[in-house]
Amino acid sequence: MEDLINTIIHIDVWMIGKIFVLLALGVYVVFSFVVVRQVKLMTEVVSGMMTNVLRLVSWLFFLFSLAVLFLTAVFL
Amino acid sequence: MPEIYSAQLSKEEEKVEERKEYKRDFLPRKSGGSLSSLIVSPSKAVKFDSQDPEEEILLIVRAHPVVNLPWMGMAVLLFFAPLVLRSFPLLESFPPRFQLVFVLVWYLILIMYVFEKFLSWFFNLTIITDERIVDVDFVNLTTKKVSDAELEKIQDVSFTNAGAFGVIFNYGNVMVQTAGEIPEFVFENVPKPAEVAAILQKLRTEEKIEALEGRVR
Numbered sequence: 001m002e003d004l005i006n007t008i009i010h011i012d013v014w015m016i017g018k019i020f021v022l023l024a025l026g027v028y029v030v031f032s033f034v035v036v037r038q039v040k041l042m043t044e045v046v047s048g049m050m051t052n053v054l055r056l057v058s059w060l061f062f063l064f065s066l067a068v069l070f071l072t073a074v075f076l
Numbered sequence: 077m078p079e080i081y082s083a084q085l086s087k088e089e090e091k092v093e094e095r096k097e098y099k100r101d102f103l104p105r106k107s108g109g110s111l112s113s114l115i116v117s118p119s120k121a122v123k124f125d126s127q128d129p130e131e132e133i134l135l136i137v138r139a140h141p142v143v144n145l146p147w148m149g150m151a152v153l154l155f156f157a158p159l160v161l162r163s164f165p166l167l168e169s170f171p172p173r174f175q176l177v178f179v180l181v182w183y184l185i186l187i188m189y190v191f192e193k194f195l196s197w198f199f200n201l202t203i204i205t206d207e208r209i210v211d212v213d214f215v216n217l218t219t220k221k222v223s224d225a226e227l228e229k230i231q232d233v234s235f236t237n238a239g240a241f242g243v244i245f246n247y248g249n250v251m252v253q254t255a256g257e258i259p260e261f262v263f264e265n266v267p268k269p270a271e272v273a274a275i276l277q278k279l280r281t282e283e284k285i286e287a288l289e290g291r292v293r
Contacts, residue, residue: 046203
């Protein structure tokens with residue numbers, strides 16, 4: 001019982017915070033991938049209007065969110 | 077004398093060429109880029125997925141750029157919000173690295189907000205071809221809707237030009253009632269609604285004449 005209380009007392013709150021931040025960023029990465037897919041689908045529905053620019057921006061957006069997730073996992 | 081005569085002829089030829097290029101008198105001149113809200117006779121590179129090979133896009137309309145001002149203003153406010161929040165010690169109880177991550181996440185959410193709003197403006201468009209109208213709706217990041225109606229099925233075209241901004245910047249809604257599967261199409265906040273409605277009415281008439289003459293594709 002005492003061991004359990006000691007374990008609970010010594011839990012690193014910031015580690016839990018980090019896990020939550022990483023979870024949120026994970027959801028964000030999934031969402032940004034949805035954006036990439038949606039932009040691809042929409043540019044297929046109507047093509048020839050800034051198609052490449054929009055696709056590039058959506059991929060940059062996805063890669064940026066992936067980079068933030070990676071950097072947070074390493075440095076936070 | 078012969079020079080003047082030939083000069084006049086070349087002008088005539090130019091006019092003929094122009095008439096060939098713009099077959100429909102009621103259509104305005106070719107204008108508008110990809111970001112324009114009223115694109116007349118777009119380049120051949122612009123296509124939509126259910127387009128027939130001989131179908132020609134005459135007009136692409138989307139909401140007037142002015143309707144983007146509210147979310148743009150909001151984005152500017154949100155951009156500067158972390159600077160304002162420095163004055164309030166909301167995040168001071170967190171270690172500096174967490175504070176940095178919160179600011180980073182804030183800007184990630186802001187980028188998502190701006191991109192989503194832009195995409196929803198950009199892809200909410202109506203394509204008017206020589207055969208039908210195609211309404212593309214980008215409801216949100218996970219939902220899109222594409223519906224179309226043939227020009228000959230158009231029963232009534234009306235427009236509203238309401239509100240101070242609508243009158244100042246000349247934009248409004250165009251309502252198209254059809255006998256098709258979707259009874260009404262509403263093109264929201266499109267520029268020059270009267271002109272768009274007039275073009276649709278003329279295209280409908282043209283289509284009906286074609287049907288009477290038996291020139292239906």
